[in-house]
Amino acid sequence: MANSPQSKKRARQNEKRHAVNKARRSRIRTFLRKVEEALASGDKDAATAALRAAQPELMRGVTKGVFHKNTASRKISRLSSRVKSLG
Template sequence: MANTPQAKKRARQNEKRFAINKARRSRIRTYLRKVEEAIASGDKAAAESALRVAQPELMRGVTKGVYHKNTASRKMSRLSSRVKALA
């Protein structure tokens, strides 16, 4: 357990940051799931529009430090290739 005032403050900050990051991660997963569902249904137009909405959300997660840049790029690349293959 934290003893010094600095360590106590850090613990408080970590809890707050964890909650924010958890919400961001959840939000991004929701957008990615919408793309996955559109791909599964075979609706290319819906998949493309969902992908266009998901991309900035995923990249925002990178700038906020929730995801690593390469992880987000890999996810986008794999999703876009799957959407492209729907034709």
């Protein structure tokens, strides 16, 4: 357990950051799930629209430090190739 005032403050800050990052991660996963559902239904227009909405959310997660840049790029690449193959 934190003893010094500084370590107590760091513990409080960590709790806040954890809550914010958890909310961001959840929001991004929701956007990704919408793309997955559109892909499963086979609706290319809906999948394209969902992907277009999910891309900036993923990259925002990168700038906020929730995801690594390569992770987000990989997810976008794989999803876009799946949307493209719906044809």
